[in-house]
Amino acid sequence: MKITINVIPHKTQRYETVGDWFFDGNGDLIINVSQLSDWRREALIAVHELVEVLICKHDKVTQQVVDEFDIAYEERRKEGDESEPGDDPSAPYRKQHCVATAVERLLAAELEVSWKEYEEELSTL
DSSP, rough: OOEEEEEEEESSSSSOOOOOEEEEETSSSEEEOEEEEEHHHHHHHHHHHHHHHHHHHHTOHHHHHHHHHHHHHHHHHTTOOOOOOOTTTOOTTTHEEEEEEEHHHHHHTTTTTHHHHHHHHHOOO
């Protein structure tokens, strides 16, 4: 399996998200990350997505299940709600998302990225 990580304009994401993973027709993994103000922040999203997808693949949580949940979650999202779909107790990939967030937070600390400022930038997209 080939793994490709792309930094793309936020408006070109498949749906309203800052990080997205999917498998192409060859079974290769594509991770798209919204362009941010700092490469370290983009790397945090990329690592989160990579950890999440690897655990999902191991646990047999499919891309289709994750995509369907995320897209439905975004369609139901109320004004001002900045929650993460993967944090929802009903998310089929909640465990995998939470592990990925833990790794992301550890890496943020090592890269000296302020989690508060990082989240503030994400909320502006």
